[in-house]
Amino acid sequence: MRVAFLNTKGGVGKTSSSLMSAEAAHRAGYSSAVIDADPQGSASSWAEAAEAAGTPLNFSVTVANRATLAKTAEKSTVDFLFIDTAPNDPAIIDAAAAAADMVVIPTGTTIADMDRAMQTYEAMTTPAAILLWRVDPRHQLYKQSREMLLDADIAVFTTAIPDRQEINRAWHTDLSGARLHGYDEVITELSAAMRVLTD
Ligand SMILES: Nc1ncnc2c1ncn2[C@@H]1O[C@H](COP(=O)(O)OP(=O)(O)OP(=O)(O)O)[C@@H](O)[C@H]1O
Ligand SMILES: [Mg+2]
Numbered sequence: 189m190r191v192a193f194l195n196t197k198g199g200v201g202k203t204s205s206s207l208m209s210a211e212a213a214h215r216a217g218y219s220s221a222v223i224d225a226d227p228q229g230s231a232s233s234w235a236e237a238a239e240a241a242g243t244p245l246n247f248s249v250t251v252a253n254r255a256t257l258a259k260t261a262e263k264s265t266v267d268f269l270f271i272d273t274a275p276n277d278p279a280i281i282d283a284a285a286a287a288a289d290m291v292v293i294p295t296g297t298t299i300a301d302m303d304r305a306m307q308t309y310e311a312m313t314t315p316a317a318i319l320l321w322r323v324d325p326r327h328q329l330y331k332q333s334r335e336m337l338l339d340a341d342i343a344v345f346t347t348a349i350p351d352r353q354e355i356n357r358a359w360h361t362d363l364s365g366a367r368l369h370g371y372d373e374v375i376t377e378l379s380a381a382m383r384v385l386t387d
Contacts, residue, residue: 189267189268189269189289189290189378189379189382190261190264190269190271190287190288190289190290191209191268191269191270191271191288191289191290191291191292191378192270192271192273192284192285192287192288192290192291192292192314193205193206193209193270193271193272193273193292193293193294194271194273194281194284194285194291194292194293194308195275195293195294195295195304195305195308196275196276196278196281196304196307196308197275197276197295197301197304197305197308198275198276199275200275200294200295200296200301200305200321201294201319201321201322201349202226202272202273202275202294203226203230203231203234203272204355204358204359205270205292205294205319205321205349205371205374206222206231206270206271206272207222207231207234207245207249207270207272207363208355208358208363208366208368208369208371209268209270209371209374209375209378210222210245210246210247210268210270211245211246211247211363211364211366211368211371212368212371212372212374212375213247213267213268213375214246214247215368215372216372216375216376218266218267218268218375219247219265219266219267219268220246220247220266220267220268220269220270221247221248221249221250221264221266221268221269221270222235222247222248222249222250222269222270222271222272223249223250223251223252223257223260223261223264223269223270223271223272224249224250224251224252224272225252225253225254225257225271225272225273225274225280225283225284226272226273226274226280227253227274227277227280228274229251230272231249231272232249232251233360234249234359234360235248235249237360237361238360238361238362238363241360241361241362243361243362243364244362245362245363246362246363246364247266253280254279254280254283257271257280257283257284257287258283258286258287261287261288262287268375268378271284271287271288281308285312285313285314285316286314288314289314289315289382289385290314290315290316290317290378290381290382290385291312291314291315291316291317292316292317292318292319292345292374292378293305293308293309293316293317293318293319294318294319294321294349295318295319295320295321296321296322297320297322297323297327297329297330297332297333298329302333302336302337305318306318306336306337306340306342309342315343315381315385316343317343317344317345317381318337318342318343318344318345319344319345319347319348319349319374320333320334320344320345320348320349321348321349322349322350322351323348323349323350323351324350324351325348325350330348334348345373345374345377346373346377347370347373347374347377348370349369349370349371349374350369350370352369354366354367354369355369
């Protein structure tokens with residue numbers, strides 16, 4: 189299954205979610221990999237840092253640009269391929285969505301973030317769902333965001349990713365000791381969605 193993490197907005201957890209999901213898929217017994225389609229190269233730097241520390245990631249991270257993305261995704265034989273994308277780059281976003289079976293749009297829960305996520309969602313032709321990210325489950329904003337999406341008939345993951353400094357600190361580490369903070373549920377929900385899509 190090929191999954192693109194994208195949002196026209198930056199800093200909403202695309203890279204963290206790509207890597208955490210790849211680790212979660214690995215722990216669930218699937219083969220996984222990441223394609224880094226962001227010229228900033230954050231996912232690749234993460235992989236390089238983990239490797240340099242002598243504790244490589246449990247999955248590969250391959251660089252692609254908008255010209256090579258489709259071929260790179262096609263060649264992959266892993267169970268779960270996650271594509272990390274650049275914000276504000278329509279060409280990369282379109283290429284990633286086209287190469288994917290499913291699009292996941294991570295987003296914060298402020299009004300501005302939700303606006304952008306919903307716009308990104310509406311522009312998709314590939315099946316897509318929103319992943320609420322850095323949430324405080326007790327906060328009103330979280331409940332309002334979920335209701336707003338349901339009212340607009342927009343697909344949203346039942347799982348939400350909590351705001352955790354631990355995830356922030358896991359940056360550039362091998363992730364094998366990290367708690368998954370909901371990304372295990374993301375894999376479960378993606379597997380279920382894939383079964384529906386292929387039915
Ligand atoms: N669940 C979380 N709780 C708290 N901080 C988080 C969480 N997930 C990621 N972060 C932090 O939030 C910041 C933004 O995350 P990330 O880099 O994954 O977003 P991005 O969408 O890939 O950004 P960009 O658009 O620049 O590529 C990073 O500093 C990251 O460590
Ligand atoms: Mg990123």
